[in-house]
Amino acid sequence: MSYDDVVIEDMEWNNELQAFTYPCPYGDLFQITKDELKLGEEIARCPSCSLYITVIYNIEDFSGDNSKTSIEPSKQQPVAVA
Amino acid sequence: AKRFSNRTLKGESFSTKRKQGSLEAEIGVRSMEANERVNEKYTNKKCGAGEQVQRASSAPVTLKTTTSLSSSLLFPPLQQNPSPSSPAVALTPLPSLPLCGCSNEFLIVAGGRVLTWGRGTSGQLGHGDMVNSLNPKPVDALQSFVITHGSAGWNHSGFVSDTGCLFTCGDGSFGQLGHGDYSSRCSPVNVLYFSSRHVEQIVCGMRHSLALLKGNVEDHVYGFGSGKRGQLGTSRDRIQSISLPQITLGLEDNKIASISANGIIVQHYLVRPKDFYQFDINSLPLYASALLISDGHLYIWGRGFGSTTDVYCPHRASVSLTFTQAALGWNHALLLTGDGTVFMLGGNHHGGLSNPQKTILVKHTAEQSNEALVGRIPNLDGIKVLQVAAGAEHSALVTGKNGVIMTWGWGEHGQLGLGNSDDQTSPQ
Numbered sequence A: 001m002s003y004d005d006v007v008i009e010d011m012e013w014n015n016e017l018q019a020f021t022y023p024c025p026y027g028d029l030f031q032i033t034k035d036e037l038k039l040g041e042e043i044a045r046c047p048s049c050s051l052y053i054t055v056i057y058n059i060e061d062f063s064g065d066n067s068k069t070s071i072e073p074s075k076q077q078p079v080a081v082a
Numbered sequence B: 001a002k003r004f005s006n007r008t009l010k011g012e013s014f015s016t017k018r019k020q021g022s023l024e025a026e027i028g029v030r031s032m033e034a035n036e037r038v039n040e041k042y043t044n045k046k047c048g049a050g051e052q053v054q055r056a057s058s059a060p061v062t063l064k065t066t067t068s069l070s071s072s073l074l075f076p077p078l079q080q081n082p083s084p085s086s087p088a089v090a091l092t093p094l095p096s097l098p099l100c101g102c103s104n105e106f107l108i109v110a111g112g113r114v115l116t117w118g119r120g121t122s123g124q125l126g127h128g129d130m131v132n133s134l135n136p137k138p139v140d141a142l143q144s145f146v147i148t149h150g151s152a153g154w155n156h157s158g159f160v161s162d163t164g165c166l167f168t169c170g171d172g173s174f175g176q177l178g179h180g181d182y183s184s185r186c187s188p189v190n191v192l193y194f195s196s197r198h199v200e201q202i203v204c205g206m207r208h209s210l211a212l213l214k215g216n217v218e219d220h221v222y223g224f225g226s227g228k229r230g231q232l233g234t235s236r237d238r239i240q241s242i243s244l245p246q247i248t249l250g251l252e253d254n255k256i257a258s259i260s261a262n263g264i265i266v267q268h269y270l271v272r273p274k275d276f277y278q279f280d281i282n283s284l285p286l287y288a289s290a291l292l293i294s295d296g297h298l299y300i301w302g303r304g305f306g307s308t309t310d311v312y313c314p315h316r317a318s319v320s321l322t323f324t325q326a327a328l329g330w331n332h333a334l335l336l337t338g339d340g341t342v343f344m345l346g347g348n349h350h351g352g353l354s355n356p357q358k359t360i361l362v363k364h365t366a367e368q369s370n371e372a373l374v375g376r377i378p379n380l381d382g383i384k385v386l387q388v389a390a391g392a393e394h395s396a397l398v399t400g401k402n403g404v405i406m407t408w409g410w411g412e413h414g415q416l417g418l419g420n421s422d423d424q425t426s427p428q
Helices: A036-039
Strands: A005-007 A013-015 A019-023 A029-033 A043-045 A052-056 B105-109 B113-118 B132-137 B147-152 B157-160 B167-169 B184-190 B199-206 B208-216 B221-224 B243-248 B281-283 B289-294 B297-300 B311-318 B324-328 B333-338 B344-345 B360-363 B373-374 B383-392 B396-400 B405-411
Touching: A019 A036, A019 A043, A029 A052, B113 B147, B113 B405, B147 B199, B157 B199, B167 B199, B333 B383, B333 B396
Parallel strands: A005 A052, B324 B383
Antiparallel strands: A013 A019, A019 A029, A029 A043, A043 A052, B105 B113, B113 B132, B147 B157, B157 B167, B167 B184, B199 B208, B208 B221, B221 B243, B281 B289, B289 B297, B297 B311, B324 B333, B333 B344, B344 B373, B383 B396, B396 B405
8 A cells, every 4th residue: 555645746856866755754765767757657666665655746747858847856955064 | 676775874783883892872772764774785675574674673772882971871860840840751751862763863962962873965963974874973063062952854953952042954955954045054053043032842854843942921833844734834824845934823822841852742831820731742753743732632733644634733623631642653643641541643554553443532623624533542451551652653652561662553674673574553
């Protein structure tokens, strides 16, 4: 059973993992790649446990060229050292 | 496909690292979660019930540290007893207990010093860098302060000094640091918004924070960060996020006396001297709900328990029981009454929770027609419960029977401490 439904806008793009991510209660991240989204995949899995979430998104935003995607992933913010 | 997380802490687990001559700090660790993953090739093997999770510890382990910590520093006596006539709640969590955020960073406040370790890739450890740390390291930036409370959120941390200053660091992309911007910090920075106020406690959630402030007449709860699920309680409408603290609505008339670790546990003193009650507000530090018990009433806001509607500012639920303590998981809450009975709110996932016999005890007020399901915990007949605690998807309690601890809920990662990775639907 899906742990939660999360809209794609609430997920964070992770450059290292090349995937959209969302916190998992285990402490790891639920992950789904752009390719998976393109194929209509809805499940974002956690690599460490059996939990998964359902991703809610518009497939049109991911099909076709990447340049057409209107999804704005969270940007890396500048880090200020106090 | 084999997958492994880049965020795995490489190196030895806490339970195997030893240094000769160092003082050992023995702490019963409730749930090590991802901190126990030592193998970077943690595969995508699904852990079915009964399957041993690789390298995770399913029974409490001894935490060995290399810094010199005497046990007295870790467990100092209770620092405050706000009123001599308050009913004694012997097991209010001490501010120096390790606070385990779901982000796997631990904070220990030992005699006012702060040590952090665990995941630190967002700067949440406050060491001025963005790397993980396997060993507890002092947060040098807070050296000249006496830190009394702290909280570890998903990717950010908060610290409160005895002078009422609030410091935050870590991921700030949702405004959850409260500095008025969406930048991250890798060293604790003073939240200037509160410079003329006295912050008593901070709770850091997944992408938000809640701060408790004490004033001369009134006390307030302020929220900042992501508010999409109403978890800040600051607006009657749905809000995205705020980067400066805003007051949580509907709680303005409360006098809130003290706070304790692992959420905001608030003691509410009524003005009438003969009516001293102790209540708990336990802000869900890791997800998006909040719960306040004041004067026997339940106030709920944020992500709904067992309902699909989020509540954007505190709504009072009418309930005939007097609760003295609460603990929140990601999808459930535990409520403890004065006579030691435990009830559960929500919990349709692992938090306790497949018990089909749920009695509906709580109804929201007229503004919200949703009902929150509150159920009595089975298997506890005749056992008096002294304290409740909750992880993301599991629960724990301390009984009056020789202090026996019972756990239940999601067990896949050994977090129940029962020696296996089975889920449990009732306290064991």
